[in-house]
Amino acid sequence: MSRRFFxxxxxxxxxxxxxFLLVVYLIYPAIHTFILSFFDKFGMHFVGLRNYTWALHDPEFLQSIRNNLLWLIVAPLASIVLGFVVAALADNVRWGTLxxxxxxxxxxxxFVGASVIWKFVYDFRAEGQNQIGVLNALVVALGGEPRAWITIPFWNNLFLIIILVWMQTGFAVVMFSAAxxxxxxxxLEAARIDGANEVQVFIRVVLPQIWGTILVVWTTFTVDVLKVFDIVIAMTNGQWDTNVLANMMYNWMFRGGGDFGRGSMLATVIMIAVLPIMLWNIRRFRAEEDYR
Amino acid sequence: MTTKAQTMAGAADKAASGTSSFNLSLGWWITRISLALIVIAWTIPTFGLFISSLRDKDQLAITGWWTALQTSVGTEQGRTGEADAQVETNGQYVLTGSIFGEGSTKSIRTYGGGFLPSSGTVEYGQGEQPGIRDYAPGELVTLEDGSTFVLESNGTYTYTSPTPFDFDRGRRFFMETQIPPTFTLANYQEIFRAESVDQSFINTFTVVIPATIIPIAIAAFASYAFTWMEFPGRRFLFYIVVALIVVPLQMALIPLLRLYNTVGLSKGYPGIWLAHTGFGLPLAIYLLRNYIGSLPRELIESAKIDGASHFQIFTRLVLPLSVPALASFAIFQFLWVWNDLLVALVFLGKTPDQIVLTSKLRELLGSRADNWEILTSSAFVSIIVPVLVFFALQRYFVRGLLAGSVKGG
Incomplete structure (x- = not known):
């Protein structure tokens, strides 16, 4: 073997x-999933857009889309705002690191561990009994009625979202602290000398400087939210109007012996939602490489 | 006045932290109190889980974990022994025993009702067991037939009669009992014995260790090639790696499930090791390339001039220098695989020799939904390892996070 060839x-x-592994485990399956989304439940016969048109008339799918939108808006926003507050506060306190x-x-x-933790927080006992869940105990102590929180449609979505916010706010804190x-x-000094108060300094000076970090955190959360599955399957398995796309996809993979067509269609819908972020990541990466 | 206090507080903080970065000078107390409240809200759920897992399961089912240090009061019924347990001494027939089982920590607050005559001095409201507070422990009760009964606070009773006892079942009465705060490892023994959570713990390790090491090894080679080697399509291939970082796993599951069924990799450890390796690779390559790319170019160039091959440079120079980045990714992958549910559900079986902790926990959420002693202790077993790893290696973890998300802007 010649040296040049080597x-x-x-x-x-x-x-x-x-x-090899990237092709076998990600590239080939992703392309195949896309193709399977146009086939029947066994992946045998081409059915065109039938899986997609079915979805548009399926109440569970529409419900999942609505819930996913709620997750997409509330979870990143809440984590980012809280992350900011904690990052700003913790930098001023000696025990901030702790x-x-x-x-x-x-x-x-x-996610499953967190779901057990929060299911315990949300635990419900009939009125008059001792509440052993922290939330209902607080509500009763304040003179309210105990409720079975995760069974109340619409609001239960928010109780599930709280779990994700609880889990991912730390990421925002770390990123914003560093930024x-x-x-x-x-x-900062220049702005203060010019007479700006801290709020003005924040909006006019700090915010523009860390804008890039906010976007990074936001997109990371968005991708996480689209893939949320464990919390829903552990807390409600989609009952009481809490289903989301990822959980629905998992169910269709095995439901009725497994419907690969509908499962693949649901995966493709999630992929389409992630696509803009994927393209944005590549663009951002290219810009950074050119800068290097 | 306030402004001045704020300025002073701000100055003190700056002196303390040694930096003069931006801060929300809300005032000394407001800053601390709000941060403390957030921290408390954040820790209480986990803390409650931990405390509950150590409580007696009967107490756990009826009282909040925040009362774990209080003595709880309960209502119970007691029964004397049966008539054939009586002993005759000095012309008296005596029946003795203990209401509580061996090793009980309970004590009697009051007793009465049932076969015991009313003392007539205590009034009872609706929903109360009549007679239950008639007598204090140690107080001798005389019945109409001349027999006497006394219950001590430790639960031993003495029932004495001049005539032989003649009843089939023991006689019933009621009592208010006190249970002192007790902490126990019984719940943990129970989940290991009855739910084989210990086996799941081992299964999780069996998945995690190879699934962490293999991708690091493979990604290190690839990142070296992407950084220090010339080949056609280098940039384009790397864009693909960047793109793959965010591809949802859902996109890969169905074809892989079918593929595994045909090649016989389904429901087994090698299959899940490879799956986690494939899914973890894009981020691993990306992180390691960022780091390896930041090593000084002169170092690599001078090694080349000295006649070192790429393989030598990689193993002797780049790998040792990249330990921090390798550690960062190792922690990521360890936490990700340990905490994963989806991949385990799809690629591993649910038999005792394969079910991992997350999958087990999810099963328990269905089968033992009302047994908080089982759920809290199992959840604690499943979270303790990643939490310890996290606290021990937080520095590397944070460094990895900051590097992995690309400095924006």
């Missing part, structure tokens, strides 16, 4: 295992 071959030897660690900790917990620390001090 030099050409060598990079591919380094890359081969990774490329506080951040504790808020960050749920990120290490599984805020990265704002040049001279800029």
């Amino acid at each position: 030099a050409k071959l060598e990079p591919w030897l380094f890359l081969a295992p990774a490329l 506080a951040k660690s504790l808020i960050f900790m749920p990120m290490a917990i599984s 805020i620390r990265g704002v040049p001090d001279e800029l």
